[in-house]
Amino acid sequence: REVITSIACYWVAIGNNDMDIRSIGNLPGITDIHRVTDSYKLVSGMWKLTPSSIPLGNGISIGGGNFTIMAGPCSxxxxxxxxxxxxxxxxxxxxxxxxxxxxxxxxxxSFRGVGIEGLRYFHSICKLNGVLVVSEVMEPDQIEAMYPYIDIFQVGTRNAQNFSLLDALGRVDKPVMIKRGFSGTIEELLYSAEYVFSGGNEKIILCERGIRTFEKAYRNTLDLNAVPILKQKSHLPVVVDPSHGTGIRNLVEPMSLAAVMAGADGVIVEIHREPEKAYSDGIQSLCYSEAEQLFDRLRQTVSLKSTFGLS
Amino acid sequence: REVITSIACYWVAIGNNDMDIRSIGNLPGITDIHRVTDSYKLVSGMWKLTPSSIPLGNGISIGGGNFTIMAGPCSxxxxxxxxxxxxxxxxxxxxxxxxxxxxxxxxxxSFRGVGIEGLRYFHSICKLNGVLVVSEVMEPDQIEAMYPYIDIFQVGTRNAQNFSLLDALGRVDKPVMIKRGFSGTIEELLYSAEYVFSGGNEKIILCERGIRTFEKAYRNTLDLNAVPILKQKSHLPVVVDPSHGTGIRNLVEPMSLAAVMAGADGVIVEIHREPEKAYSDGIQSLCYSEAEQLFDRLRQTVSLKSTFGLS
Amino acid sequence: REVITSIACYWVAIGNNDMDIRSIGNLPGITDIHRVTDSYKLVSGMWKLTPSSIPLGNGISIGGGNFTIMAGPCSxxxxxxxxxxxxxxxxxxxxxxxxxxxxxxxxxxSFRGVGIEGLRYFHSICKLNGVLVVSEVMEPDQIEAMYPYIDIFQVGTRNAQNFSLLDALGRVDKPVMIKRGFSGTIEELLYSAEYVFSGGNEKIILCERGIRTFEKAYRNTLDLNAVPILKQKSHLPVVVDPSHGTGIRNLVEPMSLAAVMAGADGVIVEIHREPEKAYSDGIQSLCYSEAEQLFDRLRQTVSLKSTFGLS
Amino acid sequence: REVITSIACYWVAIGNNDMDIRSIGNLPGITDIHRVTDSYKLVSGMWKLTPSSIPLGNGISIGGGNFTIMAGPCSxxxxxxxxxxxxxxxxxxxxxxxxxxxxxxxxxxSFRGVGIEGLRYFHSICKLNGVLVVSEVMEPDQIEAMYPYIDIFQVGTRNAQNFSLLDALGRVDKPVMIKRGFSGTIEELLYSAEYVFSGGNEKIILCERGIRTFEKAYRNTLDLNAVPILKQKSHLPVVVDPSHGTGIRNLVEPMSLAAVMAGADGVIVEIHREPEKAYSDGIQSLCYSEAEQLFDRLRQTVSLKSTFGLS
Structure with missing residues (x-):
């Protein structure tokens, strides 16, 4: 299967026959050839050992040693x-x-959002401030309308295996952040990423956002184990959402700092002027002063972590 | 909110104010009025005490005392x-x-199906045999093309919270079978049904198909507890998929018979001439002789169960 | 390792070397020899194809085609x-x-029970009525004191991997009913049974009593899938506890009947004169009239099931 | 109920009547009185706002601002x-x-340990080195024999709700480290600690060691969310076991460092000269050079964390 992205042209060959891959490697025009035993091929870390850096626009990129903070209201x-x-x-x-x-x-x-009109002013105001926009797309049909006003398409946890949506995002040339399904395995998340990559878009960001377990003391079980595992299995950047991941305001800072040490390439946190008045998810949003303290501590922790190298 | 279905016109009023509902009940043109404290309103069993019977076509209906067997290959x-x-x-x-x-x-x-061409011959051959077709729809865009060739739209477990798809199916006048998300709660399944009903389509069938747990001895944990709970909370019919629900061929018969006793209105099972050669899911498909034995025993069990009345 | 029970003497040999088992089978005094690839050896169905029947006393036995009802209050x-x-x-x-x-x-x-005094009158009153006693033992030290007043030792879900207790019960000659841990795998339950058997006691009953999952609509997820799986992997009888397994009174009957069809050898249900006044677990206990209806329907269902043979 | 520990005498009063607690507070001999709405009373953070510091012996203590590293082989x-x-x-x-x-x-x-003989030389060699011993106790009967040779009694994950054992450890005057059940809720862990405290022993350490979820990419899901939650709900110190918690060697360092940032008071890690030759759990043990790097990075991380204060 041929996969052409904005960056390169890949051929993915799947089969049971054993073959001498050097015979292909020597053909003219072939840059490189790898045997990938993982069943997700293009997102695997087996052929691309260096972590991918995904350009977001404005000269900002995620992964490849950078730590990226994303923040804003739920709605x-x-x-x-x-x-x-x-x-x-x-x-x-x-x-x-x-x-x-x-x-x-x-x-x-329930309140279902301000829609495409809202996205328009969201994007134009952000642009004035030099700030990029990440927002959730729910169906293939929305992609075209959202495209001019968005910098990163987010695939939500309930759509982590919406293969029609993933296929469609494979044909787009903007970054896609895929949230892990709340009961999705790590392998399934990598397969979902493979859908987008094999569709032709290699600007993919993975996001851990908490899984469903028996525990009821918090909303979700933020699974930080997923961070080092994903970083080992794949070359894609991994960010963590401690707001949805825990659902509890005063867990956001400790778990964000923990995410840095677990190896995350960024966090995405919910903030709100008056969390108790938010249209949705106020209970897990930080107010501005809490957010400022978090940003500061994140940077100090990233700075220490960077002296450790990749663990 | 006004909801008009092919059967009736409903008004759903949501608010915090306490009011005397009799004042509305006395208005001209109002047939009936109920206070529903469940947060899913239209699918709740609080206003409609008799189980709904969903006409499938060909004079066959599901629910309301019937037991319906659906069978066929995975792909x-x-x-x-x-x-x-x-x-x-x-x-x-x-x-x-x-x-x-x-x-x-x-x-x-992986193999992704024969597509709309396949659906066409699937439907025409079935029609010759007086057999109805149930098949999965994956995105809103497929609905129109599938519509002429399908009798029941199936929403798969990965799309149980694809709200765009559920909204779109609310505007269709054919029955919709919604599979429970593999990590979806019972309440979320009822909310998903509420999406379809509040969109204007009240021909809804709920389907339990196994959930994700820590246990690895089988593919999924078929949750038969969901059957009596759903029957108590809602007026909609409930069917059970023991094939995906367990993923193990020789668990299909005992769990199907158990589903009858748990109160299910039907089962949907995978069968295949040569299960070991199926394109997908052969390991959980019954061969023809196993299927015949199952059909026979299902009928005997349904017959005994019907003497017990609703438990 | 030599295992001597009241019934037979077993030698369990574990090792990596391949050998011709016939060379041992021909030795004098050896009745039978089997290769068991399951890692639980003595409770495996690989060497003993016929289901075990466990004599409980009073001429009553469980398993081997009988269906046994056990009932009584939580405390x-x-x-x-x-x-x-x-x-x-x-x-x-x-x-x-x-x-x-x-x-x-x-x-x-919380209330911690009437203790050994209570067990004494529990047993003597039951004896007058020709009724056997099953009750939970919590630690090795209690075994001796409980021994004269008990017919079946129950190992509770929290002690399913209390290996000291299991070892000690292996040295007793009364039946032991082991409840599955609320997060125990099916394999772990079989290993726990292996502890008792390899200690010298082969009168073992397995009990499914619900597992922990993400679902909150009921107290536990009664896992009926465990019944046919356990019956296939082991020769031991399997009973189901729908009272703790669901924690909801009106789920007890449908899930009990379902358990029969899934292949259970018995059920253990909670009943109480006035469930709402019980010292513990009233919410899941049946009153007498509900229990009578259940017993009657269980017998009718068992009767139909027995015509199907083993599935 | 009166609870006398080596430190103080507590009265726990439980009831439904509302009363003016000041009337008791004024009685002679009463130091302090609190209303604790948590149902675990003595381990609750509602009456004791400052974190407890547990003296381990040798002048070392855990909690109260210290960070304690424990390490050693599985067996x-x-x-x-x-x-x-x-x-x-x-x-x-x-x-x-x-x-x-x-x-x-x-x-x-499986190999079941070197037993009490082993504990004797384990303890005497450690004593020569000024090193304390933490080891698992499995039943009440072992306490007396182990007592002279142990500094911290460990309650394993399978015994987290072995109430007989917890009761018995409440009567001991050495520290007790309770591991969370692999499917135990945070509330259950606190109740287990309450058993020990209400028995008279307030030297309690809580340990998060991974829970069971649907994910199969690692052995357990180390739940770091439990750390800040436990620290908020209780005054007891919390340590993390990343070795059992993940079961994967190269996850131990990132998750240990993450545990520090989540607020842990210590870690307990498995190390082995030649992990691949360990009697048990080699796959999750660090070799010496990995351990040295971990210790060094832990200290740097603790040092940064301490500048943040309690989050």
């Missing part, structure tokens, strides 16, 4: 909110803002 | 296979055939 | 209660009464 | 091994050695 509420948060982020040296405009909600009667 | 492979299976089913008094034409597969390199 | 409360329940059971043809006298409780401040 | 094998490891630890400034002498094993045929 975009109005333009005043966007202005305020974007300004806050910019003044704190954070250049990616999160915010949902299409909200997947268990109940059909 | 449709070719027209000869369809002819054979449809003939086998008809001669055994089974009038719904399952078979995937779009297969959601974890890996992008 | 023994006083002698009047025992008299009443034992009489109720006897008049309904049920000859094993359950009841805890040592209660393992998560909190040290 | 004690022989005296030469103990000498070597104890020397290695001492020279690296680590003063608590772990090592099992009674091994709880799923299968009765």
């Amino acid at each position: 975009i509420e109005n333009d005043a909110q966007v202005s305020e948060v974007a300004g806050f982020l910019k003044s704190n040296g954070v250049f990616v803002m999160r915010g949902g405009v299409f909200k997947p909600r268990s109940s059909p009667y | 449709i492979e070719n027209d000869a296979q369809v002819s054979e299976v449809a003939g086998f089913l008809k001669s055994n008094g089974v009038f719904v055939m399952r078979g995937g034409v779009f297969k959601p597969r974890s890996s992008p390199y | 023994i409360e006083n002698d009047a209660q025992v008299s009443e329940v034992a009489g109720f059971l006897k008049s309904n043809g049920v000859f094993v009464m359950r009841g805890g006298v040592f209660k393992p409780r998560s909190s040290p401040y | 004690i094998e022989n005296d030469a091994q103990v000498s070597e490891v104890a020397g290695f630890l001492k020279s690296n400034g680590v003063f608590v050695m772990r090592g099992g002498v009674f091994k709880p094993r799923s299968s009765p045929y």
Whole structure:
């Protein structure tokens, strides 16, 4: 199977026959050839030993040694909110803002987001501040409309195995952040990434966001073990969402700092001027002063971690 | 919110204010009014005490005291296979055939189904045999193309919270069978059904198909507890998929019979002429002689169960 | 390793060397020899193809085609209660009464049972009625004191891997019922049984009682899949506890009947004169009239199941 | 209920009546009185706001701002091994050695430890090196024999709800480290600690060691979320076992460092001269050079964390 991305052209050959791969490696035009025993091929760390760095735009990239902070409200509420948060982020040296405009909600009667209109002002205000936009796309049909106003397409946990959506995002040339399904295995997350890569888009970011277990003391069990495992199995960058991952405000800082030490390439956290008044997920959002303390401590922890090299 | 289905017109009112519902009940044109404290309103058993019976077509309906057997291969492979299976089913008094034409597969390199062409011959051959077709739809865009060739739209376990798809199926007038997410709670399944109902389609069938747990002795943990719970909380019919639910061929019969006693309105089982040669899921498919024995024992068990009344 | 039970003498040989087992089979005094690739040897179904029948006393046995009902309160409360329940059971043809006298409780401040005194009157009243006693033992030290007053030692779910207790019960000549750990795998349950058997006691009953999963709609996820799997892997009888297994009163009947169809050799259910007044677990206990209906329907279901043979 | 420990005398009063607690607080001899709405009373953080510091002996204590490293083999094998490891630890400034002498094993045929003889030389060699001993106790009967040769009694994950054992350890005056059950909730762990405390022993250490989930990419899901939650709910110190918690050697360092940032008071890690030759659990043990790097990085991370204060 031939896979052409904006970066290179790959051939993925799958079969049971044993063959001497050198016979192909010597053909003219072939740069490199690898045997990958993982069943996810293109996202595997078996052929690409150096971690991938994904350019996000504005000269910012994720992975490859950088640590990227993304922050913002759970839901975009109005333009005043966007202005305020974007300004806050910019003044704190954070250049990616999160915010949902299409909200997947268990109940059909819950608030379902400000929609494409909201995305438009979200993006234009962020652009004025030099801040990039990451937001969730829920179906293939939304991609075209969202495309001009978005910098990173987010695939939510409930769509982690929506293969139609993953296929469609494989044909886009913007970065895609795939959240792990709340009961998705690490292998399934890598397969989902393989869908996007094999569709032609290799700008992929993996995101651990908590899994479902028997424990009820918190909303989800943020699985930091997934970080070093994913980094070993794949060359893709891995970010952690401690806000959804725990669902508890005062767990966000300790788990964010822990994520750095586990090897994460970034975090995505929920912040809100007045968490108790947020349209959704206030209980897990940090207020501004908590966020500033977190950003500061994250940077100190990243700085120490970087002296350790890759563990 | 106003919900108009082919059967009736509903108004769903959500709010915190306490009010005397009789004041509305007395308005002209209002047939009935109920207070539903469940947060899923229309699918709740709190306002509709009698189980719903969903007409499938051909004079067959599911729920309301009937027990419906659905069977067929995991994947449709070719027209000869369809002819054979449809003939086998008809001669055994089974009038719904399952078979995937779009297969959601974890890996992008796995067989992904015969597609819409396959659905066309699947449907026409079944029609000749008086057999109905149930098959999985994976995205809103497929609905229109599949519509003429399908009798029951199946929403797969990975799409149990694909709200775009559920919204779209709410605008269709054919029955929808929603599989429980492999890590979906019972409440989430009811919310997913509420999406379809509140979209205007009340022909909904719930399907228990196994959940993810720590146990590795089988593929999934078929959760029969879900059957009586769903029957108590909702008026919708509940079917059980013991093939995916266990993933082990010789567990299919005992768990199917157990499902009857747990109160299920039907089962959906995988069968194949030569299970070991199936394109997918052979390990959990019954061969024809096993299927015949199962059908016979199911009927005897249903017959005993019906003497017990609703438990 | 030599294992001598009241029934036979076994030698278990474990090693990596391949050998011709016939050379041992021909030695004088050897009745039979088998190669068992399961790592639990003595409880495996690989050498003993016919299901074991465990004599409980009073001419009653469990397994080997019988279906055994055990019932009683969660906790023994006083002698009047025992008299009443034992009489109720006897008049309904049920000859094993359950009841805890040592209660393992998560909190040290909860009611911890009537103790050995209670066991004494529990046993003597039951004996007058021709009813056998099953009750939980929590530590090796209790075995000697409980021995005269008990017919089946129950190992609770929290002690399913208390290897000291299992070792000690291997040296006793009364039946032992081992409950599956609430997060124990099926393989671990078989290993726990192997502890008892290899200690010299082959009167073992396995009990499925619900596992921990993410689902919160009920107390535990009763895992009926475990029944056919255990029956295939082992020759030991398997009973089901739908009361603890679901924790919900109106799930007890449907799941009990389902257990029969799944292949169980018995059920153990909680009953109470006034469930809402029970010292513990009232919410999952049946009242007498519900119990009578259950016993009747169980017998009808067992009767139908027996015509199917072993599935 | 009166609880007398070596430190203080507590009265725990449980009841439904509302009362003015000041009336008791004014009685002569009463130092302090608190209303604790948690159902675990003595281990709750509601009455004791400052973290407890548990003296281990040798002037070392755990909690209260210290970070304690414990390390050693999974199983004690022989005296030469103990000498070597104890020397290695001492020279690296680590003063608590772990090592099992009674091994709880799923299968009765696995290696079950060197027993009390082994504990004797384990302890005497450690004493020569000024190193303390932590080892697992499996039943109440072992306590007396182990007492002279042990500094910290460890309760294993399978015994986390062995209430007889917890009761017995409540009557001992040495520290007790309780591992969380592999499917135990955080609340259950606190209740288990309450058993020990209410028995009269307040020297309790909690240990997170991984839980069972659906994920199969590692042996257990080390749940670092438990660390900040436990620190908020209780005044007891919390240590983390990344070796059993992940079961994978190269996850031990990243997860240990992450544990520090999550707020842990210590770690307990498995080390072995030649991990591939260990009697048990070699796959998750660090070799000496890996351990030295870990100790060094742990100290740097602790040092940074301490500048953040309690999060």
